[in-house]
Amino acid sequence: MAKYLVVGYAGFLIVLLLGVLFQPGVLLLRDMAVLRHPALHAGAVGFGDLPARNAPQDGLLALVGMVIPASWFVRMLLVGSAAAGTWGAATLATLARSPAGRNSVAFRQVAAITVTVWNPFVVERLLQGQWSVAMVAWLLPAVVACRTRPTWQVATVWVCSLTPTGGFVALIVALVSACRRRFVAVFGTLCLLPWLVPSVIAPPTSAGTSAFLGRPEKLVGTLGAFLGLGGMWNAAAVPISRNVGFAVAGVILTTLLVRWVPRRWLVVSAMAVLVFCLLWRWPGLVAHVPGLALFRDSQKLALFLIPGLVIAAGQIGAACPTRLRSGVVSGVVTLLAVLQVPDAPVALMALRPLPEPAIVREVQAAEPTGDVANMDSAGLVVYTGRTVIDPLYKAVGSVEAGQLVVDGQVVDPASARYVAARAAWKARDMAQLAKLGVSHVVADGKLIDLRNEPVAHHGGFYAGLGLLAAWLCIPIVAGVVARRR
Incomplete structure (x- = not known):
């Protein structure tokens, strides 16, 4: 019974966020x-x-x-990616053993699913019109969950490689978690060739600019917004709640979860924060370091934080000795995840399709x-x-x-x-x-x-x-x- 409730909860979140897309018209926004x-x-x-x-x-x-119609294909891709992300999060939540027994798994799965699906990064990227980047954020838990299935892991990286940044991030995440790294490295690199080859033939000229750097949000500043998976450079693509103090919930959530992030993902997250801070201080690095142009929009580095946070959200309740305590802790995580951007469904009404x-x-x-x-x-x-x-x-x-x-x-x-x-x-x-x-x-x-x-x-x-x-x-x-x- 608990399994069906978790599936229903995941479907409810996806419909709540993406239901607006399923209206007649085409997708036109930024x-x-x-x-x-x-x-x-x-x-x-x-x-x-x-x-x-x-x-x-x-x-x-x-x-x-x-x-x-390609516009309907994109709708299906978005829903499919969100569903795959919830599966990945739910799978990762089952890996930790708990004194409370199997009864606490559902609570942990709900928490991990909420952190995956309902976060500021996804909402802001959708409002910016970067639908394939939002897909990557959802799919990263699935990349990790497929670590013992190299073919499926490559397939997930392949989907993420629809966009250059997504392919690169997914490949790094896959290599960190994979059990067959050489296999994943070879085929994951091949996934990058459709943009890598033309970029080598005609290198893009990316001047260092602060226009695309992470943006501060109320009460948390620039770094706090980034740690809470927010801080999109375009203020027009940010939900109202992020500018009235709800970004604090994201900082509290990250602070609560960091203790439970596995060591390898702490290292990955620390490297992402370091690069973010370097670009924040010296945006001109984009013009001088090969490949760094992928992250001139520096908030994209927050993608590297997602696997660790999702794993932690699925494990934090496992340390509780009773089902009640496990449920309370996972409930707090779920509530904080939602409070990061409580107006997400209202904000995403801007995605309503338009006539061609x-x-x-x-x-x-x-x-x-x-x-x-x-x-x-x-x-x-x-x-x-x-x-x-x-x-x-x-x-x-x-x-x-x-x-x-x-x-x-x-x-x-x-x-x-x-x-x-x-x-x-x-x-x-x-x-x-x-x-x-x-x-x-x-x-x-x-x-x-x-x-x-x-x-x-x-x-x-x-x-x-x-x-x-x-x-x-x-x-x-x-x-x-x-x-x-």
């Missing part, structure tokens, strides 16, 4: 622009105008969109023979009152601008091809636009056909497509190799 049928183009496979931050994610969604923009349907219906340059946008647009990444980047092959302005400061300049295309359009230099591969222009909300010759895909597109195809095969190959061995 960094999230998931259309029904995204296009498969060079940018989607990591060889576009911008760094390969969305490979292989966008390529996968483009392939899925040829069969079913008319310009997206118009441009896709035109079937451009080259790339589309949107002169009405330098990377972000406002749609029905929401700021969102330009949906045309996902809808068709585009001249991607990628300019990002934070607090009036340009932290990511527009791409060179966009700057050139904008100058050519301003001069009405159609020959130059043709050289840039532009066949259509969007200006003043209207689609203009330049009547240029069809543009052939360049080598980068086929290289990215090959990497995507190889990435899709990784779980199958890993399973075959594991079975033969």
Whole structure:
């Protein structure tokens, strides 16, 4: 009976947080622009105008969109990842022996599940539109729980590698916990190639900036917010409760649990806190240390804290001699986890799907023979009152601008091809636009056909497509190799 109650509780939390997604429309909010049928183009496979931050994610969604609406696929991924995370947390909670016997397991599972599913990191990342990063936060307990099943562990790392940061973090977590490290290291590294290869060919230029560093929250400051899994750089993507003092609950929770974090995870957490503090003090390190650009948004380092906290939440009640005491301690952990962000369901109403923009349907219906340059946008647009990444980047092959302005400061300049295309359009230099591969222009909300010759895909597109195809095969190959061995 207790097992079914735990499953029901986990399902209740997931529905409470993600139920708003299951309405008609597409997913449009800040960094999230998931259309029904995204296009498969060079940018989607990591060889576009911008760094390969969305490979292989966008390529996968483009392939899925040829069969079913990609926006609904993402909904299923989110629910599936949350469910896998609850399974991982519940599994980890059963590992500790308790004087109170098996009767205390359900309490510990509830506590571990709550810390996994209901935390500020997940909520803030969803509000920023970084749905695949939120998935990683949910999946990390499952990565640890699969430590004796190397094939499943690789498969979980593979899902996390939809986003570069997620793949890297999941691989580190898997290596710390794995029983077959060499197997996991080989296949986990292969999972990173769809973004690693284009990044090596065209290294991204990441200037050191404080714009993306962790942000202080009321009563706890910057470091306290980070230790409580909060402190998102974009204040607009933070629930109201975090700014009125509820962040204190996260600091209390971490302080309560740290005694029960296993030693190896204490080391991992300490390293994450150290790097966070170094970036906080010297943000310019991002421009000089290879690979550190993955964490220029330094709150992402909080991902490394999650496995230790979840394990501790599942073990703290095991030390209690009676079922009553175990239930009280686990109940306190559960309550503190919820109090970190008590308004999570209300805040996540901002994820409500919207109708697909008319310009997206118009441009896709035109079937451009080259790339589309949107002169009405330098990377972000406002749609029905929401700021969102330009949906045309996902809808068709585009001249991607990628300019990002934070607090009036340009932290990511527009791409060179966009700057050139904008100058050519301003001069009405159609020959130059043709050289840039532009066949259509969007200006003043209207689609203009330049009547240029069809543009052939360049080598980068086929290289990215090959990497995507190889990435899709990784779980199958890993399973075959594991079975033969």
